[in-house]
Amino acid sequence: xxxxxxxxxxxxxxxxxxxxxxxxxxxxxxxxxxxxxxxxxxxxxxxxxxxxxxxxxxxxxxxxxxxxxxxxxxxxxxxxxxxxxxxxxxxxxxxxxxxxxxxxxxxxxx
Numbered sequence: 001x002x003x004x005x006x007x008x009x010x011x012x013x014x015x016x017x018x019x020x021x022x023x024x025x026x027x028x029x030x031x032x033x034x035x036x037x038x039x040x041x042x043x044x045x046x047x048x049x050x051x052x053x054x055x056x057x058x059x060x061x062x063x064x065x066x067x068x069x070x071x072x073x074x075x076x077x078x079x080x081x082x083x084x085x086x087x088x089x090x091x092x093x094x095x096x097x098x099x100x101x102x103x104x105x106x107x108x109x110x
Contacts, residue, residue: 018042
């Protein structure tokens with residue numbers, strides 16, 4: 001699936017739904033020592049995807065939790081990791097998505 005800026009309203013709606021689900025799950029499991037909060041992880045993925053869509057890049061689903069940007073960079077939506085397509089070495093990027101996009105993705109296209 002290709003992501004464009006036209007997908008932002010649907011992503012924002014999905015983000016809102018997952019935030020509500022995450023909060024209710026936290027309340028339901030407040031007394032447990034171990035629990036899994038899948039909606040919380042989905043919130044982090046959607047927020048990163050929205051931040052990536054704010055830049056002029058082509059974003060496409062690649063694998064579970066991964067997207068491919070401009071057919072060259074594979075980026076994890078849950079962590080700050082990226083790699084070049086076809087390579088196996090993973091690199092870390094800063095929390096600032098604009099720094100990653102400007103210094104790595106758009107650097108070769110100028």
